[in-house]
Amino acid sequence: MASLPWPADQIATVRSVVFPTERGGYVRDDVERQLDRIALSMERGAQLPDVVGTAIRRVPLASGLAVDSVDGFLRQVYLWQSDLLDRVEPEPVAAVSDDGSVRATRLRWTPAQQDWVRDSRFATRTGKRAYVEHEVDDFLDKVLVAMARGDDLPDIETVLFYPPRRTGRGYDALQVDAFLDQLARLRPLSEQADRSGF
Structure with a gap:
């Protein structure tokens, strides 16, 4: 580096x-x-x-x-x-994949992609259909760090958020889940020649 x-x-x-x-x-x-x-x-x-x-x-x-x-x-x-x-x-450090093609190991996430993650906002609500805000914020911070470093994103499929305490407010779970679905389909610039990206 x-x-x-x-x-x-x-x-x-x-x-x-x-x-x-x-x-x-x-x-x-x-x-x-x-x-x-x-x-x-x-x-x-x-x-x-x-x-x-x-x-x-x-x-x-x-x-x-x-x-x-x-x-x-x-x-x-x-x-x-x-x-x-x-x-x-x-x-870039080159790596040879199983099919013999060479690709750079450092991924290129675009500024627009990073801005999209950074500017994400969710409505708040109470109850079991909400997620603790700081858990979601911490995960999105990890996503931004990975993008800045040119790394793969943290595992979106297995990330787990908890509902807030009984009287607490949190981010609307449906909005967060929809955002994570879009995030899982996001592709870095180095892969956009073969797959559609943001």
């Missing part, structure tokens, strides 16, 4: 970001540990670690870092990486 030319101002932003606090927010030490991992990767010119797949604990009864602010900032950092990867074209 070619070295990524991370701009100094982006690294400085990661090193100096300050988040508001809220009751039930993220544990400060967990967030700072993740930001340190991100900044070290940027300083080395490497791709970002998969912090989306790493749990950040929440403080149930005390003040912690505001969840929406932290999540939004992490998404922005991964958008920076996606933009860098679009500009820096590493030499």
Whole structure:
């Protein structure tokens, strides 16, 4: 993988970001540990670690870092990486498939595809026909990370979301399922010559 030319101002932003606090927010030490991992990767010119797949604990009864602010900032950092990867074209590693054809192992997800995932919105409802919001959001973050890295998407067929607690609200399950059906049919640019993509 070619070295990524991370701009100094982006690294400085990661090193100096300050988040508001809220009751039930993220544990400060967990967030700072993740930001340190991100900044070290940027300083080395490497791709970002998969912090989306790493749990950040929440403080149930005390003040912690505001969840929406932290999540939004992490998404922005991964958008920076996606933009860098679009500009820096590493030499693809070739793989030979069973039929003898050669294809690049790094997939090319288009900016439009990534925007479609990033901009997805779902209505909310209560009851068993809803999914816990943060579980859906976490999965979509993993999808965006995979797209930014040029990887295959996480397994859509086996992903499992739970309904919210009895009085809680969540994303409308039918809308989420319909979105996942469309996502499962999405194809990267490198496969669009043979199969229709987004």
